[in-house]
Amino acid sequence: MKIVIVGNGVAGIFTAQNIRALDKEVELDIYSQEKYPYYWRIKTPELIPGKITTKDLIVYKEDWYRNNRIDSYLGKRVVEIKPNLKELIIEGEKEPISYDKLVLALGSIPNIPPSIKNAINMVGKGVFTLRSIDDALFIRDFIKEKGVKSAIIIGGGLLGLELARQIKNCNLDTTVVEFFPRLLPRQLDTECGEMLKAEIEKMGINVILGAVTEEILSNGEVEGIRLKDGRIFKTEIVLIQAGIQPTIDIAKKAGINTNRGIIVNQFLETNMEDIFAVGDCIEYNNQIYGIIPACVEQSKILASYILGKDKIEYGGTTPKNTLKIVGINLTSIGQINLPEEESGAWEILKKADKKDCCYQKIVLKDNKLKGAILFGESKNLSFVSKNIDKEIDKAMMKKLLELYIWRCPSCGWEYDEAEMQVLFKDLADDFKCVGCGGPKDEFIKK
Numbered sequence: 001m002k003i004v005i006v007g008n009g010v011a012g013i014f015t016a017q018n019i020r021a022l023d024k025e026v027e028l029d030i031y032s033q034e035k036y037p038y039y040w041r042i043k044t045p046e047l048i049p050g051k052i053t054t055k056d057l058i059v060y061k062e063d064w065y066r067n068n069r070i071d072s073y074l075g076k077r078v079v080e081i082k083p084n085l086k087e088l089i090i091e092g093e094k095e096p097i098s099y100d101k102l103v104l105a106l107g108s109i110p111n112i113p114p115s116i117k118n119a120i121n122m123v124g125k126g127v128f129t130l131r132s133i134d135d136a137l138f139i140r141d142f143i144k145e146k147g148v149k150s151a152i153i154i155g156g157g158l159l160g161l162e163l164a165r166q167i168k169n170c171n172l173d174t175t176v177v178e179f180f181p182r183l184l185p186r187q188l189d190t191e192c193g194e195m196l197k198a199e200i201e202k203m204g205i206n207v208i209l210g211a212v213t214e215e216i217l218s219n220g221e222v223e224g225i226r227l228k229d230g231r232i233f234k235t236e237i238v239l240i241q242a243g244i245q246p247t248i249d250i251a252k253k254a255g256i257n258t259n260r261g262i263i264v265n266q267f268l269e270t271n272m273e274d275i276f277a278v279g280d281c282i283e284y285n286n287q288i289y290g291i292i293p294a295c296v297e298q299s300k301i302l303a304s305y306i307l308g309k310d311k312i313e314y315g316g317t318t319p320k321n322t323l324k325i326v327g328i329n330l331t332s333i334g335q336i337n338l339p340e341e342e343s344g345a346w347e348i349l350k351k352a353d354k355k356d357c358c359y360q361k362i363v364l365k366d367n368k369l370k371g372a373i374l375f376g377e378s379k380n381l382s383f384v385s386k387n388i389d390k391e392i393d394k395a396m397m398k399k400l401l402e403l404y405i406w407r408c409p410s411c412g413w414e415y416d417e418a419e420m421q422v423l424f425k426d427l428a429d430d431f432k433c434v435g436c437g438g439p440k441d442e443f444i445k446k
């Protein structure tokens with residue numbers, strides 16, 4: 001049997017690796033339009049200030065493919081799938097490639113909001129997105145060659161902030177412009193968003209929130225941006241990190257069901273026989289994931305299923321994101337805001353210590369751990385990661401968070417930090433016991 005994988009990112013590579021672990025004989029070919037062997041996509045922003053080189057990003061070198069008997073065809077773009085003939089067409093090549101089973105691991109591309117006037121026609125001429133090694137090298141060279149002094153990053157999500165940090169490392173005047181009223185709108189709540197903003201600003205990065213970019217101003221070269229409220233910010237380069245679009249073009253053209261992504265079932269099968277899809281390019285249950293844990297989880301299920309071994313059903317992946325900025329410790333997992341339509345069984349345990357810049361929020365439903373934000377403190381990360389969706393002991397969780405009950409010795413009235421969501425030490429010095437009016441400094445930690 002010959003399995004052909006299109007895509008050499010984490011989803012394609014992990015699918016190949018898992019297939020090979022289960023079957024030593026099957027023929028495995030990987031095609032990729034990029035010319036590099038499997039590399040660490042998430043570290044590409046670090047290429048811009050030149051802290052690392054392309055070589056430092058390569059995870060699996062050519063010998064890995066050889067040792068695993070995987071034939072890799074790099075710099076080869078698949079332009080057409082012919083499902084009836086079970087063939088692929090490569091750009092510029094006449095001979096079709098045959099397959100018995102086909103895995104599409106096509107990834108995604110950065111989204112450029114069409115509402116931003118001038119953005120698309122200025123791409124490469126002062127407007128950039130970042131997805132690949134080549135994108136990063138292009139941005140690095142542009143900054144050097146043009147002597148760029150200031151940059152605006154549109155998008156205050158994880159990628160936008162990580163990119164902003166690397167741009168700041170190039171000594172550029174750096175500004176992040178975010179559409180939502182807080183940074184990391186999908187991963188944080190308002191309170192933690194404010195704490196993060198303060199930390200980002202301390203790094204010398206300007207942050208503008210609730211800002212709708214309407215136009216890239218240019219006279220052939222980028223001059224700045226104009227917001228919907230009329231404000232103008234001057235800059236020489238604009239980097240757009242505003243979400244992703246799954247790559248679906250060749251699948252759609254072949255008649256495979258697509259929506260925002262390539263539609264798959266619980267076994268990562270498309271609607272076409274012997275064609276599967278995995279990673280950023282898929283849409284499962286109306287959901288696009290765009291994170292590595294989803295690629296890894298899906299690749300295991302697919303490897304087993306495609307070989308006719310265990311039929312494990314994919315049920316979605318709990319989102320987990322860590323901000324990779326040196327000096328900032330931040331992870332967000334699962335559901336971090338209570339769903340508005342539901343109430344009742346949901347509960348929050350929260351410790352916000354603004355002075356020490358530490359915020360820990362645990363979201364529970366029916367005593368099960370549903371989500372967490374851990375900012376400025378990572379000692380509970382392992383516990384939270386292992387226990388997501390599991391029942392946990394609330395008293396033990398409070399202990400882990402170091403949330404205490406403070407008792408008034410005169411009347412026995414108790415201040416529970418978990419319930420009040422404000423630390424006892426953060427209450428004003430002249431706080432009085434609600435029971436008897438006794439002074440704050442006489443309270444005893446239970």
Ligand SMILES: Cc1cc2nc3c(=O)[nH]c(=O)nc-3n(C[C@H](O)[C@H](O)[C@H](O)COP(=O)(O)OP(=O)(O)OC[C@H]3O[C@@H](n4cnc5c(N)ncnc54)[C@H](O)[C@@H]3O)c2cc1C
Nearest residue numbers: 007008009010011032033034078106107279280290291292
């Ligand atoms: C800067 C950055 C930072 C990130 N940080 C994180 C993080 O901290 N945590 C996290 O979980 N995720 C992070 N992500 C997202 C993560 O990188 C993606 O979820 C992951 O790379 C998706 O893997 P994939 O294999 O599905 O797609 P990709 O890695 O995009 O690979 C797609 C592959 O398909 C190939 N391809 C596409 N079309 C064709 C074609 N027609 N013919 C041939 N080949 C084709 C491409 O060449 C490529 O090899 C980050 C992404 C970026 C860009």
